[in-house]
Structure formats: C-alpha cells, structure tokens
Amino acid sequence: MTEQTTNSGSCCGGSSCGSGTATDVQIHGTGVTTVYKVSGMTCGHCEGAVSKEISALASVTAVTAVAKTGEVTVTSAAPLDEQAVRAAVDEAGYELVGQA
Template identity: 55%
Template sequence: MSTAEYQVTGMTCGHCEMSVREEVGQIAGVDQIEVSAQTGRLVVTASAPLDDAAVLAAVDEAGYSAVRA
C-alpha cells in the first residue's frame, strides 16, 4: 500500500472534487481517493507505489493545480 497527500488549488465545490476524483481514479492501482475542496487536500491510496507525475497530471487534466504535500 502506498499513500500520498497533495495540496490542490482552485477547487471550490463538490463538482470540483468529483472532477479530481474521476481523473485520479483512472490511474492504475489507485484504490482510494479522499478529496476536499474546503481544505484543498487530496489523499490517494494505491496498491502499488504511486507515480507523483501521474497524479499531478490527472489533477491538471481536471483543471486544477497540485503539489505533493
């Protein structure tokens, strides 16, 4: 199991959370995604080591910016 936390900027609502969740959920091996527009926090848990670049690219694809926390 691998867990990583990211700080996402630009999210303001539940729809934003859903967009991030959908994009990150497409990464192979991702088991669990916790995302909060209120705190800007994204926590990703995967069965294999997480590729930070893939997570950051997925958040970017959803229309937001992120950095590893």
C-alpha cells in the same frame, strides 16, 4: 454531455457552490496512502472531477478530495508517479501543488 472547466482552476468561476464535504471514490483494497495539495477546488463538483481523474490511474484504490482544505488523499496498491498524478489533476482543470 461535455464537461468544461475554466482556466482559473475552478468549475464555478471562483464562487463557492458546494458544501465543502469530501467526495470519496472507493475502488477496493488498501496500500500506500499519499496526501496531495491541489489548488482551485471550491465545491463538490471540483472534488468529484479531481477524484475521477486520479481514480483512473493504475493501482489507485481510493481517492478522497476535500475542497475546503485543498487536500486529496490517494490510496494505491503501489507508490504513484507524481507526474502521473499531476497530469490527472491538470486534466481535471486544477493544479497539483505537491504533497501535503
């Protein structure tokens, strides 16, 4: 199955299709927690796409994305390189604004 995202940064073309609840990806452990602002998330699918890409980064142990606030909380065993997080968010089809 091929997944597509739009250039607008929203999988739903700007419409609100989700409940606005958080999507959690738990791997294991605890460590450094960083909150990022991501633009373009509008629904649960958006949260899942961002969470999936960030959770694939080395040392990430947990990701919580909340479309309603645009915040993504990332826990990792070691501090993450912001450029790596930016690339992961970009791969999901959204824009990393910076740390919240």
